[in-house]
Amino acid sequence: MVRHLFRLIWNRKRSNVLLLSEIFFSFVVLFGVATLLFNFGRNYVQPFGFNHDNVWRLTIAAGQGEKCRAHRLDDVLRQVRALPGVQEIALTSFNTPFRFSTMNDDFARGTKKLSRVDRYDADDQYGPLFGLKLREGRWFNASDDAATRPLAVISQDTREALFGPGEPAVGKLFRTNHQFGGDAPKEYQVVGVVDKVRMGGDFAAPTPSVWVRLTAHDTTSWESATVLVRVAPGQGARLQQRIVHTVAGLTRQWSTQVYALENDRLDKLKPTLAPLIALAVVGIFLVVNVALGLFGVLWYNISQRRAEIGLRRALGATGPGIGRQFLGEVLVLTTLGVLAGSLLAVQFPLLGAFEIEPSVYLMAMLLATGIIYVLAAGCAWQPSRLAAAIQPAVALREE
Template sequence: MLRHLFTLIWNRKRANLLLISEVFFSFVVLFGVSAVLITTAKNYLAPHGFDYEQVWRLEVRAGQGLEMPRAELDDVLRQVKALPGVQTVALTSGNMPFIFNTNNSIFRYKGKESPTTNVYDADDHYAAAMQLQLREGRWFAPTDDGSNHRPVVISQDLRESLFGDAPALGKVFTYGVPGAEIKPENEFLVTGVVENVRMSSDFNAAEPAVWLRLLPYDTTHWETANVLVRVAPGQGGELQEKIARTVAGVTRQWTTEVRVMNDDRLSKRRYTLVPVVGLSIMGLFLIVNVALGLFGVLWYNISQRRAEIGLRRAMGATGASISRQFLGEMLVVTTLGVLGGVLLAVQFPLLGAFDLPAQRYLLAIAAATVAVYVITALCAWQPSRLAAAIQPAMALREE
């Protein structure tokens, strides 16, 4: 039976080559869409590595042309922390989670170079405010004040890229610029390792991260201070007004903006979801067009092969066998197109393209294969029924 199907396909090789090409390109597009959707879904379901609930983002700005002394800023933070409903206050850098502000670099340790790494400034209270999950070591503490190197905490993925399976605590690494002068402030001492974090958006994968300790009681003058405020459950606008008034009570020249981190997350989610939705719509549009094209081609094939069908029916073939023949031909043609697509798709995990795990590519190949077979089977079902219903006398008379 299979040999007979191949013979029929070869006899109509020009028309079937067009079908195979259509199936091939459909598979490739569906493979790409599936890879993106699977990656997005897995990222969305992965843990963030920190707790963004009940965290507010406080931005304090000095007046135009002014700077805020660190001692005065620390006094403001103490007053904010003393407010009822505030649990923890932490000073950090401007690249806070879920906003369009990044700061990244590359680091080096004994010839090993890290991937692009997010760099955050953090004080001793940052871990409590964000509820980071420690895997090794500890967070910053006053005992680090006398350190000869700048204390840092790194994420697990950065630890693996720099140190592999070797111990990381107590190791010193530097910026990854070859030939750059190594200064004491650019030598980083690992004091702790935390779980991987996803601070970009709900749909982005975890990225390597390092937190550099902000030295307390330094003489730096700040133009803008970024503060994380963890509040008790149920707090809202009233506490936000109290925080703004507390900051304004220090000096009227300072301005304050309070944002809820979860609102930032939802806003970033809507922005990053747009390309995913657009790609899904493109995939759906492709599926509809492929289905219509296949349906039309099969319908045309039946009209061109009515004499063949009538002859087979006259020789005793049943309607069910005619239907199976057309379904079988279409599935064989689909298999040839899918095999070409699979040969192309398996190059992605073999070459490590886009730094995605091989498992996601394999899932995308499986999803695209199933989708193509389902589409072609559905499109071939109705035309094959029409072929089975052709009566031999009618077909031969028309011929």
């Protein structure tokens, strides 16, 4: 039966090549759309790795020609921490979670190298404020003031890349890896390892991260400071006003802006949702067009093959048999188109393209294959029924 179907398809190769091409390109486009949607969906369901609820971001800017001197900044932070409703406060770098600003560096240990690692400056309260979950070691504390070299906490994916899955990282050293000149390599000592984090937003993947301990004297050259404040649930504009007035009352010329990290998350979400919605619309539009195209081509083929159908019926073929023949031809053509598309799609996981997990590519291939087969079978069903209903005497009389 299958051999006979291949012969029929080969005999009509000129008309079938267009249908085969449509199936091939439809599979490729559906595979691409499904890969992106699966990848974003997979990231979306993963935990952030930190708790940003009720955390605000304060941007404190010194006056013109001034610096955020350590002693004055300490006074500001002490007064803000004392306000009712403020639970915890931490000093950090400008690249707080969900912002469009990043700070990257390359690190190495021995022959192992890791590029574009997210680097954050963080003080002793940063980890507890965000509830970062420690897997090894500890977070920074006051005893680290006596350390002879810079200290760092790393994420689990950074640990796996630089130290391997089985080697302990706490107490070990790693260094910056500047490929194109710049500063001399700087060594850091690991004091802790935390879970993977997704600070880029709802659809961002976990990224290797390093937190370098920030001490008070590091702020002497700052023209502005970024402060994280955890507040009690239910706090709002009234507390924000008190924070702004507190900073202004202590420093006179310093200015303060207060943002909730939840608002930063929503701002980061909007430009990401737009292309996702566009992809979904493209996918739906493609499915509808493929369905219409398949249905039209099959309908036209049946109208052109009425004489063949009448002759086969006259020779003893049954109506259901004719219907199965047309359905079989479509499924064989679909299989050929899907196989050709799969040969192209399988190159992406083999080459490790776009740093997407192979399982995402596999799920996208399965989804694209399923959609194409459902479309082909669904569109072939009604034309096949029409072919099965053709009476031999009527078909032959028309010829």
